[in-house]
Amino acid sequence: xxxxxxxxxxxxxxxxxxxxxxxxxxxxxxxxxxxxxxxxxxxxxxxxxxxxxxxxxxxxxxxxxxxxxxxxxxxxxxxxxxxxxxxxxxxxxxxxxxxxxxxxxxxxxxxxxxxxxxxxxxxxxxxxxxxxxxxxxxxxxxxxxxxxxxxxxxxxxxxxxxxxxxxxxxxxxxxxxxxxxxxxxxxxxxxxxxxxxxxxxxxxxxxxxxxxxxxxxxxxxxxxxxxxxxxxxxxxxxxx
Amino acid sequence: xxxxxxxxxxxxxxxxxxxxxxxxxxxxxxxxxxxxxxxxxxxxxxxxxxxxxxxxxxxxxxxxxxxxxxxxxxxxxxxxxxxxxxxxxxxxxxxxxxxxxxxxxxxxxxxxxxxxxxxxxxxxxxxxxxxxxxxxxxxxxxxxxxxxxxxxxxxxxxxxxxxxxxxxxxxxxxxxxxxxxxxxxxxxxxxxxxxxxxxxxxxxxxxxxxxxxxxxxxxxxxxxxxxxxxxxxxxxxxxxxxxxxxxxxxxxxxxxxxxxxxxxxxxxxxxxxxxxxxxxxxxxxxxxxxxxxxxxxxxxxxxxxxxxxxxxxx
Numbered sequence: 001x002x003x004x005x006x007x008x009x010x011x012x013x014x015x016x017x018x019x020x021x022x023x024x025x026x027x028x029x030x031x032x033x034x035x036x037x038x039x040x041x042x043x044x045x046x047x048x049x050x051x052x053x054x055x056x057x058x059x060x061x062x063x064x065x066x067x068x069x070x071x072x073x074x075x076x077x078x079x080x081x082x083x084x085x086x087x088x089x090x091x092x093x094x095x096x097x098x099x100x101x102x103x104x105x106x107x108x109x110x111x112x113x114x115x116x117x118x119x120x121x122x123x124x125x126x127x128x129x130x131x132x133x134x135x136x137x138x139x140x141x142x143x144x145x146x147x148x149x150x151x152x153x154x155x156x157x158x159x160x161x162x163x164x165x166x167x168x169x170x171x172x173x174x175x176x177x178x179x180x181x182x183x184x185x186x187x188x189x190x191x192x193x194x195x196x197x198x199x200x201x202x203x204x205x206x207x208x209x210x211x212x213x214x215x216x217x218x219x220x221x222x223x224x225x226x227x228x229x230x231x232x233x234x235x236x237x238x239x240x
Numbered sequence: 241x242x243x244x245x246x247x248x249x250x251x252x253x254x255x256x257x258x259x260x261x262x263x264x265x266x267x268x269x270x271x272x273x274x275x276x277x278x279x280x281x282x283x284x285x286x287x288x289x290x291x292x293x294x295x296x297x298x299x300x301x302x303x304x305x306x307x308x309x310x311x312x313x314x315x316x317x318x319x320x321x322x323x324x325x326x327x328x329x330x331x332x333x334x335x336x337x338x339x340x341x342x343x344x345x346x347x348x349x350x351x352x353x354x355x356x357x358x359x360x361x362x363x364x365x366x367x368x369x370x371x372x373x374x375x376x377x378x379x380x381x382x383x384x385x386x387x388x389x390x391x392x393x394x395x396x397x398x399x400x401x402x403x404x405x406x407x408x409x410x411x412x413x414x415x416x417x418x419x420x421x422x423x424x425x426x427x428x429x430x431x432x433x434x435x436x437x438x439x440x441x442x443x444x445x446x447x448x449x450x451x452x453x454x455x456x457x458x459x460x461x462x463x464x465x466x467x468x469x470x471x472x473x474x475x476x477x478x479x480x481x482x483x484x485x486x487x488x489x490x491x492x493x494x495x496x497x498x499x500x501x502x503x504x505x506x507x508x509x510x511x512x513x514x515x516x517x518x519x520x521x522x523x524x525x526x527x528x529x530x531x532x533x534x535x536x537x538x539x540x541x542x543x544x545x546x547x548x549x550x551x552x553x554x
Contacts, residue, residue, distance in 0.1 A: 004392055006327045006328050006513070006515070007328030007331075008325065008326045008328060008514055008515075008516050009325055009328075009330075012325060012326060012518075012519075012520060012521075013516075013517070013518060013520075014521060015521045016521075028330075029333055029336065
Protein backbone atom coordinates (compact mmCIF):
# COMPACT_ATOMS: atom_id res chain seq x y z
CA UNK A 1 0.00 0.00 0.00
CA UNK A 2 1.39 3.38 -0.98
CA UNK A 3 1.66 5.94 1.75
CA UNK A 4 -0.51 9.01 1.81
CA UNK A 5 0.97 12.36 1.07
CA UNK A 6 0.11 15.10 3.51
CA UNK A 7 0.45 18.74 2.65
CA UNK A 8 0.82 20.80 5.80
CA UNK A 9 0.95 24.51 4.99
CA UNK A 10 4.40 26.13 5.09
CA UNK A 11 3.28 28.55 7.81
CA UNK A 12 2.05 25.86 10.22
CA UNK A 13 4.38 27.10 12.97
CA UNK A 14 3.49 30.75 12.41
CA UNK A 15 1.90 32.63 15.28
CA UNK A 16 -1.28 34.61 14.77
CA UNK A 17 0.63 37.86 14.27
CA UNK A 18 2.88 36.27 11.65
CA UNK A 19 -0.05 34.66 9.85
CA UNK A 20 -1.78 38.03 9.60
CA UNK A 21 1.28 39.71 8.16
CA UNK A 22 2.13 36.98 5.68
CA UNK A 23 1.42 37.76 2.07
CA UNK A 24 0.13 36.30 -0.19
CA UNK A 25 -2.49 34.78 2.12
CA UNK A 26 -3.79 31.26 1.95
CA UNK A 27 -7.50 30.90 1.37
CA UNK A 28 -8.98 30.14 4.79
CA UNK A 29 -12.53 29.61 5.77
CA UNK A 30 -12.98 31.91 8.74
CA UNK A 31 -11.38 35.02 7.17
CA UNK A 32 -13.37 34.42 3.97
CA UNK A 33 -16.62 34.19 5.90
CA UNK A 34 -15.89 37.26 8.01
CA UNK A 35 -14.75 39.23 4.96
CA UNK A 36 -17.87 38.35 2.99
CA UNK A 37 -20.12 39.42 5.86
CA UNK A 38 -18.10 42.61 6.38
CA UNK A 39 -18.26 43.44 2.67
CA UNK A 40 -22.04 43.06 2.61
CA UNK A 41 -22.47 45.22 5.72
CA UNK A 42 -20.07 47.79 4.30
CA UNK A 43 -22.03 48.05 1.06
CA UNK A 44 -25.24 48.64 2.95
CA UNK A 45 -23.62 51.15 5.31
CA UNK A 46 -21.94 53.18 2.58
CA UNK A 47 -25.16 53.40 0.62
CA UNK A 48 -27.26 54.49 3.59
CA UNK A 49 -24.88 56.64 5.65
CA UNK A 50 -22.84 58.23 2.87
CA UNK A 51 -25.36 57.87 0.01
CA UNK A 52 -22.42 56.53 -1.98
CA UNK A 53 -22.94 56.90 -5.72
CA UNK A 54 -20.71 54.95 -8.10
CA UNK A 55 -20.55 55.82 -11.78
CA UNK A 56 -18.60 54.07 -14.50
CA UNK A 57 -18.82 50.53 -13.14
CA UNK A 58 -19.20 49.35 -16.74
CA UNK A 59 -15.50 50.14 -17.25
CA UNK A 60 -14.48 47.36 -14.84
CA UNK A 61 -13.17 44.42 -16.92
CA UNK A 62 -15.11 41.18 -16.58
CA UNK A 63 -11.99 39.06 -16.77
CA UNK A 64 -8.31 39.42 -16.08
CA UNK A 65 -6.50 41.39 -13.44
CA UNK A 66 -6.65 45.14 -13.20
CA UNK A 67 -5.45 48.05 -11.05
CA UNK A 68 -7.65 50.77 -9.63
CA UNK A 69 -5.91 54.04 -8.86
CA UNK A 70 -7.65 56.77 -6.93
CA UNK A 71 -7.04 60.07 -5.22
CA UNK A 72 -6.52 59.62 -1.49
CA UNK A 73 -8.54 61.85 0.78
CA UNK A 74 -9.51 59.60 3.70
CA UNK A 75 -9.85 55.99 4.84
CA UNK A 76 -13.23 56.03 3.14
CA UNK A 77 -11.50 55.84 -0.26
CA UNK A 78 -10.48 52.23 0.23
CA UNK A 79 -13.93 51.30 1.48
CA UNK A 80 -15.62 52.97 -1.51
CA UNK A 81 -13.31 51.24 -3.96
CA UNK A 82 -14.08 47.91 -2.30
CA UNK A 83 -17.76 48.62 -2.86
CA UNK A 84 -17.11 49.30 -6.54
CA UNK A 85 -15.76 45.84 -7.42
CA UNK A 86 -18.27 43.00 -7.83
CA UNK A 87 -19.02 41.05 -4.65
CA UNK A 88 -17.66 37.80 -6.09
CA UNK A 89 -14.23 39.40 -6.47
CA UNK A 90 -14.05 40.62 -2.88
CA UNK A 91 -11.48 38.00 -1.84
CA UNK A 92 -9.30 38.83 -4.81
CA UNK A 93 -9.35 42.57 -4.27
CA UNK A 94 -6.25 43.86 -2.53
CA UNK A 95 -5.98 47.48 -1.41
CA UNK A 96 -2.29 48.33 -1.08
CA UNK A 97 -1.94 49.64 2.47
CA UNK A 98 1.03 51.21 4.21
CA UNK A 99 2.61 48.40 6.24
CA UNK A 100 3.94 50.87 8.83
CA UNK A 101 0.39 51.97 9.63
CA UNK A 102 -2.05 49.18 8.84
CA UNK A 103 0.11 46.29 10.05
CA UNK A 104 1.68 48.02 13.04
CA UNK A 105 -0.23 46.14 15.75
CA UNK A 106 -2.13 42.88 16.14
CA UNK A 107 -5.67 44.35 16.11
CA UNK A 108 -4.83 46.57 13.14
CA UNK A 109 -3.25 43.67 11.27
CA UNK A 110 -6.35 41.57 11.96
CA UNK A 111 -8.69 44.19 10.52
CA UNK A 112 -6.38 44.93 7.59
CA UNK A 113 -5.73 41.30 6.71
CA UNK A 114 -9.13 39.76 7.39
CA UNK A 115 -11.72 42.45 6.67
CA UNK A 116 -9.92 44.72 4.19
CA UNK A 117 -7.72 42.03 2.59
CA UNK A 118 -4.96 44.64 2.47
CA UNK A 119 -1.64 44.09 0.73
CA UNK A 120 1.08 45.24 3.14
CA UNK A 121 2.98 47.87 1.16
CA UNK A 122 6.30 49.01 2.51
CA UNK A 123 6.40 52.63 1.40
CA UNK A 124 9.70 53.56 3.02
CA UNK A 125 12.42 50.99 2.55
CA UNK A 126 11.61 48.30 0.07
CA UNK A 127 9.42 49.98 -2.53
CA UNK A 128 10.84 47.74 -5.23
CA UNK A 129 10.14 44.59 -3.22
CA UNK A 130 6.54 45.58 -2.55
CA UNK A 131 6.09 46.40 -6.24
CA UNK A 132 7.39 42.94 -7.11
CA UNK A 133 4.69 41.46 -4.83
CA UNK A 134 2.12 43.60 -6.68
CA UNK A 135 3.20 42.45 -10.14
CA UNK A 136 3.26 38.84 -9.00
CA UNK A 137 -0.28 39.27 -7.68
CA UNK A 138 -1.46 40.74 -10.97
CA UNK A 139 0.05 37.87 -12.97
CA UNK A 140 -2.73 35.68 -11.59
CA UNK A 141 -5.90 36.13 -13.59
CA UNK A 142 -8.72 37.95 -11.89
CA UNK A 143 -6.97 39.83 -9.12
CA UNK A 144 -7.74 43.48 -8.38
CA UNK A 145 -5.18 45.83 -6.89
CA UNK A 146 -6.22 49.13 -5.36
CA UNK A 147 -3.49 51.77 -5.22
CA UNK A 148 -3.40 55.34 -4.02
CA UNK A 149 -0.44 56.73 -5.94
CA UNK A 150 -0.25 59.87 -3.80
CA UNK A 151 1.06 57.59 -1.07
CA UNK A 152 -0.69 59.40 1.74
CA UNK A 153 -3.96 61.13 2.53
CA UNK A 154 -4.32 64.76 1.49
CA UNK A 155 -5.02 67.26 4.22
CA UNK A 156 -5.93 70.21 2.02
CA UNK A 157 -8.23 68.50 -0.46
CA UNK A 158 -5.77 69.28 -3.28
CA UNK A 159 -4.57 66.15 -5.01
CA UNK A 160 -0.89 65.43 -4.39
CA UNK A 161 1.71 64.38 -6.95
CA UNK A 162 1.51 60.71 -8.02
CA UNK A 163 4.53 58.75 -6.85
CA UNK A 164 6.52 56.74 -9.36
CA UNK A 165 5.45 53.30 -8.07
CA UNK A 166 2.36 52.98 -10.24
CA UNK A 167 4.37 54.01 -13.31
CA UNK A 168 7.09 51.50 -12.61
CA UNK A 169 4.46 48.81 -12.09
CA UNK A 170 2.65 49.25 -15.42
CA UNK A 171 5.29 50.64 -17.83
CA UNK A 172 5.85 48.21 -20.68
CA UNK A 173 3.31 45.66 -19.45
CA UNK A 174 -0.20 44.70 -20.51
CA UNK A 175 -1.60 45.56 -17.09
CA UNK A 176 -4.89 47.42 -17.16
CA UNK A 177 -5.26 50.54 -15.01
CA UNK A 178 -8.53 52.27 -14.26
CA UNK A 179 -8.28 55.84 -12.96
CA UNK A 180 -10.93 56.62 -10.34
CA UNK A 181 -11.93 59.73 -8.48
CA UNK A 182 -13.72 60.00 -5.17
CA UNK A 183 -15.37 63.29 -4.30
CA UNK A 184 -16.53 64.19 -0.80
CA UNK A 185 -13.96 62.22 1.18
CA UNK A 186 -12.27 65.21 2.80
CA UNK A 187 -15.53 66.57 4.14
CA UNK A 188 -16.83 63.16 5.19
CA UNK A 189 -13.75 62.08 7.13
CA UNK A 190 -11.04 64.70 7.69
CA UNK A 191 -7.64 63.30 8.63
CA UNK A 192 -7.35 62.96 12.39
CA UNK A 193 -11.09 62.75 13.16
CA UNK A 194 -12.27 59.61 14.91
CA UNK A 195 -15.48 58.99 12.96
CA UNK A 196 -16.79 59.72 9.50
CA UNK A 197 -19.56 62.25 9.11
CA UNK A 198 -22.65 61.42 7.05
CA UNK A 199 -21.60 63.37 3.97
CA UNK A 200 -22.29 62.31 0.42
CA UNK A 201 -19.60 60.42 -1.49
CA UNK A 202 -19.33 60.22 -5.25
CA UNK A 203 -17.01 57.71 -6.92
CA UNK A 204 -16.33 57.80 -10.64
CA UNK A 205 -14.55 54.95 -12.40
CA UNK A 206 -12.78 56.01 -15.60
CA UNK A 207 -11.99 54.09 -18.79
CA UNK A 208 -9.31 51.40 -18.73
CA UNK A 209 -5.78 52.42 -19.71
CA UNK A 210 -2.80 50.35 -20.71
CA UNK A 211 0.82 51.41 -21.07
CA UNK A 212 2.25 48.44 -22.93
CA UNK A 213 4.04 50.62 -25.46
CA UNK A 214 5.86 52.75 -22.88
CA UNK A 215 9.48 52.04 -22.11
CA UNK A 216 10.71 51.25 -18.64
CA UNK A 217 12.71 54.48 -18.50
CA UNK A 218 12.41 57.11 -15.82
CA UNK A 219 11.01 59.61 -18.27
CA UNK A 220 8.19 57.36 -19.43
CA UNK A 221 7.41 56.32 -15.85
CA UNK A 222 7.03 60.01 -15.06
CA UNK A 223 4.83 60.49 -18.11
CA UNK A 224 2.57 57.61 -17.06
CA UNK A 225 2.20 59.04 -13.57
CA UNK A 226 1.35 62.46 -14.97
CA UNK A 227 -1.10 60.96 -17.44
CA UNK A 228 -2.90 58.98 -14.73
CA UNK A 229 -2.89 61.95 -12.40
CA UNK A 230 -4.47 64.09 -15.09
CA UNK A 231 -7.10 61.44 -15.81
CA UNK A 232 -8.05 61.16 -12.15
CA UNK A 233 -8.17 64.94 -11.85
CA UNK A 234 -10.33 65.31 -14.93
CA UNK A 235 -12.79 62.74 -13.57
CA UNK A 236 -12.93 64.95 -10.49
CA UNK A 237 -13.54 68.12 -12.53
CA UNK A 238 -16.36 66.41 -14.41
CA UNK A 239 -18.04 65.25 -11.26
CA UNK A 240 -17.84 68.65 -9.57
CA UNK B 241 -23.47 24.25 37.19
CA UNK B 242 -23.78 28.01 37.54
CA UNK B 243 -21.85 30.92 39.04
CA UNK B 244 -24.08 30.71 42.12
CA UNK B 245 -23.32 26.99 42.60
CA UNK B 246 -19.63 27.43 41.87
CA UNK B 247 -19.30 30.00 44.63
CA UNK B 248 -20.85 27.57 47.11
CA UNK B 249 -19.25 24.43 45.74
CA UNK B 250 -16.71 23.09 48.20
CA UNK B 251 -15.09 21.11 45.38
CA UNK B 252 -14.65 24.15 43.13
CA UNK B 253 -13.22 26.29 45.93
CA UNK B 254 -10.83 23.54 47.01
CA UNK B 255 -9.47 23.15 43.48
CA UNK B 256 -9.13 26.91 43.20
CA UNK B 257 -6.97 26.87 46.34
CA UNK B 258 -4.88 23.88 45.22
CA UNK B 259 -4.18 25.28 41.75
CA UNK B 260 -3.54 28.78 43.04
CA UNK B 261 -1.13 27.39 45.65
CA UNK B 262 0.71 25.27 43.10
CA UNK B 263 1.08 28.20 40.73
CA UNK B 264 2.53 30.40 43.47
CA UNK B 265 4.82 27.58 44.58
CA UNK B 266 6.07 26.88 41.04
CA UNK B 267 6.52 30.59 40.44
CA UNK B 268 8.59 30.97 43.60
CA UNK B 269 10.78 27.98 42.69
CA UNK B 270 11.40 29.45 39.25
CA UNK B 271 12.12 32.82 40.82
CA UNK B 272 14.67 31.34 43.23
CA UNK B 273 16.36 29.34 40.47
CA UNK B 274 16.56 32.50 38.40
CA UNK B 275 18.05 34.47 41.28
CA UNK B 276 20.79 31.92 41.91
CA UNK B 277 21.74 32.20 38.27
CA UNK B 278 20.21 29.13 36.61
CA UNK B 279 18.86 29.30 33.06
CA UNK B 280 15.11 28.99 33.43
CA UNK B 281 14.00 30.50 30.11
CA UNK B 282 12.47 27.21 28.92
CA UNK B 283 10.40 26.45 32.03
CA UNK B 284 9.56 30.15 32.37
CA UNK B 285 7.97 30.12 28.92
CA UNK B 286 5.92 27.06 29.86
CA UNK B 287 4.98 28.75 33.13
CA UNK B 288 3.75 31.86 31.30
CA UNK B 289 1.61 29.54 29.18
CA UNK B 290 0.09 28.12 32.37
CA UNK B 291 -0.56 31.58 33.79
CA UNK B 292 -2.54 32.30 30.64
CA UNK B 293 -4.42 29.00 30.41
CA UNK B 294 -5.39 28.21 34.00
CA UNK B 295 -7.55 31.32 34.57
CA UNK B 296 -9.32 30.66 31.27
CA UNK B 297 -10.09 27.04 32.19
CA UNK B 298 -11.16 27.77 35.77
CA UNK B 299 -13.07 30.87 34.67
CA UNK B 300 -14.99 28.87 32.06
CA UNK B 301 -15.97 26.19 34.59
CA UNK B 302 -16.86 28.94 37.07
CA UNK B 303 -19.25 30.51 34.54
CA UNK B 304 -21.22 27.27 34.43
CA UNK B 305 -22.60 24.58 32.16
CA UNK B 306 -23.22 26.74 29.10
CA UNK B 307 -19.74 28.28 29.16
CA UNK B 308 -18.12 24.87 29.69
CA UNK B 309 -19.92 23.30 26.74
CA UNK B 310 -19.13 26.30 24.51
CA UNK B 311 -15.52 26.18 25.69
CA UNK B 312 -15.09 22.51 24.79
CA UNK B 313 -16.81 23.08 21.42
CA UNK B 314 -14.33 25.86 20.66
CA UNK B 315 -11.39 23.68 21.70
CA UNK B 316 -12.70 20.84 19.55
CA UNK B 317 -13.13 23.16 16.57
CA UNK B 318 -9.65 24.63 16.94
CA UNK B 319 -8.24 21.14 17.53
CA UNK B 320 -9.87 19.80 14.38
CA UNK B 321 -8.71 22.88 12.47
CA UNK B 322 -5.11 22.17 13.49
CA UNK B 323 -5.49 18.54 12.43
CA UNK B 324 -7.03 19.58 9.11
CA UNK B 325 -4.27 22.09 8.45
CA UNK B 326 -1.52 19.65 9.36
CA UNK B 327 -2.86 16.92 7.08
CA UNK B 328 -3.78 19.24 4.23
CA UNK B 329 -7.49 18.43 4.57
CA UNK B 330 -8.17 22.13 5.24
CA UNK B 331 -8.05 22.84 1.52
CA UNK B 332 -11.29 20.91 1.15
CA UNK B 333 -13.89 23.30 2.50
CA UNK B 334 -16.77 20.89 2.04
CA UNK B 335 -15.15 18.33 4.30
CA UNK B 336 -13.93 20.76 6.95
CA UNK B 337 -17.17 22.75 6.82
CA UNK B 338 -19.21 19.58 7.41
CA UNK B 339 -17.04 18.61 10.39
CA UNK B 340 -17.23 22.13 11.88
CA UNK B 341 -20.99 22.04 11.56
CA UNK B 342 -21.09 18.55 13.11
CA UNK B 343 -19.03 19.71 16.10
CA UNK B 344 -21.39 22.65 16.55
CA UNK B 345 -24.33 20.19 16.52
CA UNK B 346 -22.53 18.11 19.17
CA UNK B 347 -22.46 21.26 21.26
CA UNK B 348 -26.17 21.87 20.72
CA UNK B 349 -27.23 18.31 21.64
CA UNK B 350 -25.01 18.50 24.73
CA UNK B 351 -26.84 21.67 25.65
CA UNK B 352 -30.52 20.99 25.03
CA UNK B 353 -32.52 18.70 27.35
CA UNK B 354 -33.53 15.20 26.32
CA UNK B 355 -37.07 15.55 24.89
CA UNK B 356 -38.21 12.22 26.39
CA UNK B 357 -36.38 12.27 29.70
CA UNK B 358 -36.09 14.98 32.29
CA UNK B 359 -32.36 15.37 31.75
CA UNK B 360 -29.92 18.08 30.74
CA UNK B 361 -28.16 17.14 27.52
CA UNK B 362 -29.62 14.84 24.87
CA UNK B 363 -27.50 11.78 25.53
CA UNK B 364 -29.17 9.50 22.98
CA UNK B 365 -28.66 11.92 20.12
CA UNK B 366 -25.11 12.64 21.23
CA UNK B 367 -24.24 8.94 20.97
CA UNK B 368 -26.09 8.49 17.66
CA UNK B 369 -24.64 11.56 15.96
CA UNK B 370 -21.56 9.81 14.45
CA UNK B 371 -23.90 7.69 12.32
CA UNK B 372 -25.34 10.74 10.62
CA UNK B 373 -22.08 12.65 10.40
CA UNK B 374 -20.22 9.75 8.81
CA UNK B 375 -23.09 9.35 6.37
CA UNK B 376 -22.90 13.06 5.53
CA UNK B 377 -19.13 12.95 5.01
CA UNK B 378 -19.42 9.87 2.78
CA UNK B 379 -22.05 11.70 0.76
CA UNK B 380 -19.81 14.64 -0.15
CA UNK B 381 -17.85 12.94 -2.99
CA UNK B 382 -21.15 11.72 -4.45
CA UNK B 383 -22.67 15.20 -4.36
CA UNK B 384 -19.76 16.74 -6.20
CA UNK B 385 -19.31 13.77 -8.53
CA UNK B 386 -15.62 13.26 -7.84
CA UNK B 387 -13.64 10.11 -7.00
CA UNK B 388 -9.92 10.91 -7.27
CA UNK B 389 -8.33 11.25 -3.82
CA UNK B 390 -11.71 11.20 -2.09
CA UNK B 391 -11.06 8.18 0.12
CA UNK B 392 -8.18 9.93 1.84
CA UNK B 393 -10.25 13.03 2.48
CA UNK B 394 -13.25 11.07 3.71
CA UNK B 395 -11.06 9.02 6.03
CA UNK B 396 -9.32 12.08 7.45
CA UNK B 397 -12.60 13.91 7.93
CA UNK B 398 -14.22 10.96 9.71
CA UNK B 399 -11.21 10.45 11.98
CA UNK B 400 -11.11 14.19 12.61
CA UNK B 401 -14.75 14.31 13.61
CA UNK B 402 -14.79 11.12 15.70
CA UNK B 403 -11.57 11.75 17.58
CA UNK B 404 -11.19 15.52 17.87
CA UNK B 405 -14.90 16.25 17.84
CA UNK B 406 -17.05 13.49 19.24
CA UNK B 407 -14.66 11.78 21.66
CA UNK B 408 -13.38 15.09 22.97
CA UNK B 409 -16.90 16.52 23.38
CA UNK B 410 -17.59 13.88 26.05
CA UNK B 411 -15.72 16.29 28.29
CA UNK B 412 -18.30 18.97 27.59
CA UNK B 413 -21.14 16.51 28.18
CA UNK B 414 -19.78 15.85 31.68
CA UNK B 415 -21.01 19.36 32.53
CA UNK B 416 -24.54 17.91 32.55
CA UNK B 417 -23.83 15.44 35.36
CA UNK B 418 -24.80 16.20 38.98
CA UNK B 419 -21.17 15.98 40.10
CA UNK B 420 -19.88 18.12 37.21
CA UNK B 421 -17.41 20.21 39.22
CA UNK B 422 -15.71 17.17 40.70
CA UNK B 423 -15.46 15.28 37.40
CA UNK B 424 -14.34 18.22 35.24
CA UNK B 425 -11.86 19.72 37.68
CA UNK B 426 -10.43 16.33 38.59
CA UNK B 427 -9.96 15.35 34.94
CA UNK B 428 -8.29 18.62 33.96
CA UNK B 429 -6.07 18.57 37.02
CA UNK B 430 -5.18 14.86 36.92
CA UNK B 431 -4.42 14.82 33.20
CA UNK B 432 -2.03 17.74 33.58
CA UNK B 433 -0.38 16.19 36.64
CA UNK B 434 -0.01 12.96 34.68
CA UNK B 435 1.78 14.85 31.86
CA UNK B 436 4.03 16.68 34.29
CA UNK B 437 4.82 13.46 36.19
CA UNK B 438 5.78 11.65 32.97
CA UNK B 439 8.07 14.53 32.05
CA UNK B 440 9.65 14.85 35.49
CA UNK B 441 10.23 11.13 36.11
CA UNK B 442 11.56 10.80 32.58
CA UNK B 443 14.01 13.65 33.13
CA UNK B 444 15.29 12.26 36.42
CA UNK B 445 15.30 8.47 35.94
CA UNK B 446 14.66 8.03 32.23
CA UNK B 447 16.99 5.71 30.33
CA UNK B 448 15.06 3.21 28.23
CA UNK B 449 12.91 4.69 25.52
CA UNK B 450 9.17 4.01 25.67
CA UNK B 451 8.41 4.18 21.94
CA UNK B 452 11.47 5.57 20.19
CA UNK B 453 9.93 5.46 16.71
CA UNK B 454 7.03 7.64 17.82
CA UNK B 455 8.29 10.02 20.45
CA UNK B 456 12.02 9.89 21.21
CA UNK B 457 11.71 11.95 24.40
CA UNK B 458 9.39 9.58 26.28
CA UNK B 459 10.93 6.97 28.55
CA UNK B 460 9.80 3.87 30.41
CA UNK B 461 10.64 5.48 33.74
CA UNK B 462 8.54 8.51 32.91
CA UNK B 463 5.64 6.30 31.92
CA UNK B 464 5.80 4.15 35.06
CA UNK B 465 6.19 7.24 37.24
CA UNK B 466 3.17 8.90 35.66
CA UNK B 467 0.99 5.81 36.14
CA UNK B 468 2.06 5.58 39.78
CA UNK B 469 1.21 9.22 40.43
CA UNK B 470 -2.08 8.90 38.56
CA UNK B 471 -3.04 5.80 40.58
CA UNK B 472 -2.38 7.65 43.83
CA UNK B 473 -4.11 10.89 42.87
CA UNK B 474 -7.77 9.73 43.09
CA UNK B 475 -7.23 8.70 46.72
CA UNK B 476 -5.74 12.08 47.58
CA UNK B 477 -8.56 13.91 45.82
CA UNK B 478 -11.37 11.55 46.84
CA UNK B 479 -13.46 14.57 47.84
CA UNK B 480 -13.96 15.24 44.10
CA UNK B 481 -16.25 12.21 43.81
CA UNK B 482 -17.41 11.17 47.28
CA UNK B 483 -19.75 8.50 45.83
CA UNK B 484 -16.79 6.56 44.31
CA UNK B 485 -15.85 3.21 45.82
CA UNK B 486 -12.19 2.08 45.84
CA UNK B 487 -12.60 0.12 42.60
CA UNK B 488 -13.75 3.31 40.87
CA UNK B 489 -10.73 5.16 42.22
CA UNK B 490 -8.44 2.48 40.79
CA UNK B 491 -10.23 2.61 37.43
CA UNK B 492 -9.95 6.41 37.39
CA UNK B 493 -6.23 6.12 38.07
CA UNK B 494 -5.73 3.63 35.25
CA UNK B 495 -7.84 5.63 32.78
CA UNK B 496 -5.94 8.85 33.43
CA UNK B 497 -2.50 7.26 33.84
CA UNK B 498 -2.60 4.98 30.82
CA UNK B 499 -5.10 6.85 28.66
CA UNK B 500 -3.33 10.15 29.10
CA UNK B 501 -0.08 8.76 27.79
CA UNK B 502 -1.81 6.96 24.93
CA UNK B 503 -3.48 10.20 23.88
CA UNK B 504 -0.09 11.86 23.89
CA UNK B 505 1.40 9.08 21.76
CA UNK B 506 -1.50 9.20 19.30
CA UNK B 507 -0.88 12.87 18.53
CA UNK B 508 2.86 12.11 18.44
CA UNK B 509 2.62 9.51 15.72
CA UNK B 510 0.16 11.64 13.74
CA UNK B 511 2.73 14.45 13.84
CA UNK B 512 5.59 12.10 13.02
CA UNK B 513 3.77 10.60 10.08
CA UNK B 514 3.01 14.06 8.70
CA UNK B 515 6.51 15.24 9.51
CA UNK B 516 5.85 18.28 11.71
CA UNK B 517 7.04 19.19 15.17
CA UNK B 518 4.00 20.96 16.60
CA UNK B 519 0.37 20.99 15.57
CA UNK B 520 0.40 24.78 15.48
CA UNK B 521 1.55 27.81 17.41
CA UNK B 522 -1.61 28.83 19.21
CA UNK B 523 -0.22 28.90 22.75
CA UNK B 524 3.24 30.38 23.30
CA UNK B 525 5.58 27.76 24.74
CA UNK B 526 3.06 24.94 24.35
CA UNK B 527 2.66 24.51 20.58
CA UNK B 528 -0.86 24.13 19.24
CA UNK B 529 -4.10 23.43 21.11
CA UNK B 530 -3.83 19.75 20.16
CA UNK B 531 -0.39 19.48 21.74
CA UNK B 532 -2.05 20.58 24.97
CA UNK B 533 -5.34 18.66 24.98
CA UNK B 534 -4.00 15.46 23.36
CA UNK B 535 -4.21 13.42 26.58
CA UNK B 536 -7.65 14.74 27.47
CA UNK B 537 -9.11 13.63 24.13
CA UNK B 538 -8.26 10.03 25.00
CA UNK B 539 -9.14 10.19 28.70
CA UNK B 540 -12.42 12.13 28.73
CA UNK B 541 -14.68 9.69 26.81
CA UNK B 542 -13.42 6.60 28.66
CA UNK B 543 -13.78 8.29 32.03
CA UNK B 544 -17.24 9.50 30.98
CA UNK B 545 -18.46 5.98 30.21
CA UNK B 546 -16.94 4.57 33.38
CA UNK B 547 -18.82 7.18 35.40
CA UNK B 548 -22.02 6.64 33.45
CA UNK B 549 -21.89 2.88 33.91
CA UNK B 550 -21.41 3.00 37.66
CA UNK B 551 -23.13 6.20 38.74
CA UNK B 552 -25.28 7.43 35.85
CA UNK B 553 -25.22 10.88 34.36
CA UNK B 554 -28.77 12.09 35.03
